[in-house]
Amino acid sequence: MSEHARKFEAAQESVTKRNILEVQELKTYYKTRLKENVYAVDGVTFAIEEGKTLGIAGESGCGKSTLALSLMGFYFPPLHYGSGSIKVNDIDIMKLSKDQLRKMILGREIAYIPQAAMNALNPTLKIIHFIEDMMKEHRPELTKQQVYEMAAERFTMLHLSPDVLKSYPNELSGGMKQRTVIAISTILNPKVLVADEPTSALDVTSQKAVIRLLKELLDKKLIQSLVFITHELPLLYHVTDDIMVMYAGEIVERGTAHQMIFDPIHPYTKRLMGSIIVPEEGMKEHKLAAIPGAPPNLKHVIEGCRFADRCTFATDACRNGKIGNRHSGDRVYRCIFDVDTLKGWYANEER
Ligand SMILES: Nc1ncnc2c1ncn2[C@@H]1O[C@H](COP(=O)(O)OP(=O)(O)OP(=O)(O)O)[C@@H](O)[C@H]1O
Numbered sequence: 647m648s649e650h651a652r653k654f655e656a657a658q659e660s661v662t663k664r665n666i667l668e669v670q671e672l673k674t675y676y677k678t679r680l681k682e683n684v685y686a687v688d689g690v691t692f693a694i695e696e697g698k699t700l701g702i703a704g705e706s707g708c709g710k711s712t713l714a715l716s717l718m719g720f721y722f723p724p725l726h727y728g729s730g731s732i733k734v735n736d737i738d739i740m741k742l743s744k745d746q747l748r749k750m751i752l753g754r755e756i757a758y759i760p761q762a763a764m765n766a767l768n769p770t771l772k773i774i775h776f777i778e779d780m781m782k783e784h785r786p787e788l789t790k791q792q793v794y795e796m797a798a799e800r801f802t803m804l805h806l807s808p809d810v811l812k813s814y815p816n817e818l819s820g821g822m823k824q825r826t827v828i829a830i831s832t833i834l835n836p837k838v839l840v841a842d843e844p845t846s847a848l849d850v851t852s853q854k855a856v857i858r859l860l861k862e863l864l865d866k867k868l869i870q871s872l873v874f875i876t877h878e879l880p881l882l883y884h885v886t887d888d889i890m891v892m893y894a895g896e897i898v899e900r901g902t903a904h905q906m907i908f909d910p911i912h913p914y915t916k917r918l919m920g921s922i923i924v925p926e927e928g929m930k931e932h933k934l935a936a937i938p939g940a941p942p943n944l945k946h947v948i949e950g951c952r953f954a955d956r957c958t959f960a961t962d963a964c965r966n967g968k969i970g971n972r973h974s975g976d977r978v979y980r981c982i983f984d985v986d987t988l989k990g991w992y993a994n995e996e997r
């Protein structure tokens with residue numbers, strides 16, 4: 647292809663790229679048995695373009711799983727919708743009934759693998775049963791035999807043995823169980839897959855196999871986009887185009903995976919990365935740095951910057967002021983300080 651043709655194609659592609667998932671000012675909360683509210687997702691705005699992969703990272707309890715659950719429109723007590731919008735492939739899912747959501751959206755437009763899903767499979771049912779259940783809802787015209795053939799074809803395509811279909815969950819290793827869950831969840835070719843901690847609790851070899859499978863689903867266009875949630879930020883470097891960091895129910899920074907890992911702007915991202923900025927090899931094995939202190943209690947409405955209590959640069963303005971998003975080129979971060987000031991401090995620390 648000539649240089650001119652290649653540029654034309656790239657330009658066309660950028661014009662036609664659209665957001666497959668769009669979230670605006672989403673607020674969701676838990677109502678506890680003691681009638682207290684936990685504001686776990688508190689004004690989250692982000693979008694993912696078709697064909698892109700996005701990682702969400704942050705410490706335990708910062709709201710990653712709640713955000714994933716909220717994206718599916720799964721509002722069952724104790725989780726409640728507060729405000730904001732969620733558009734999947736341009737469909738505002740909050741305007742749909744539970745029935746429409748189940749029939750038209752879940753599994754077809756957006757699929758979700760909950761945290762620890764592989765341990766939640768009913769041990770008394772063979773793997774094929776879970777697929778038959780899905781097909782009863784979405785492809786009722788198929789016979790059991792046709793469902794089996796379709797599933798076997800998909801498993802083979804993803805380098806999983808079709809024998810797995812006849813196995814019980816407990817007959818499979820952890821890594822195989824997780825890959826099976828991923829293959830089942832994506833059998834209807836959803837546009838977006840939201841995977842919550844799909845590699846946690848797996849050994850390094852199984853983690854690699856899971857990541858290979860996710861990449862294969864993307865390469866074969868069986869899914870268009872991926873949201874990968876983990877508390878291990880460096881792992882995302884190998885998987886996603888962009889990374890978004892959450893803290894106390896908010897997004898504090900978003901950038902490309904490379905920017906977030908090698909050039910963090912927000913003090914929280916910087917601290918998360920700690921001493922991780924090392925040569926690439928082995929980066930996956932690194933855990934997040936421990937940050938002194940703990941995230942704030944999400945039962946209270948928090949004034950000012952939520953990270954202020956743990957931030958060595960915080961001033962009274964951070965604690966009391968209104969914190970908005972700042973832009974630096976294509977980066978977005980939530981802090982009252984500009985990039986040059988923050989980078990100056992970081993450079994000083996490293997001296
Ligand atoms: N069922 C629930 N009822 C009340 N509060 C809840 C419930 N589930 C989660 N929370 C609270 O909501 C907040 C966000 O939790 P969430 O599970 O979304 O965090 P996370 O970022 O996914 O953490 P992890 O990395 O440990 O999976 C936490 O303060 C948590 O205690």
Ligand SMILES: [Mg+2]
Pocket residue numbers: 710711712761842
């Ligand atoms: Mg979680």
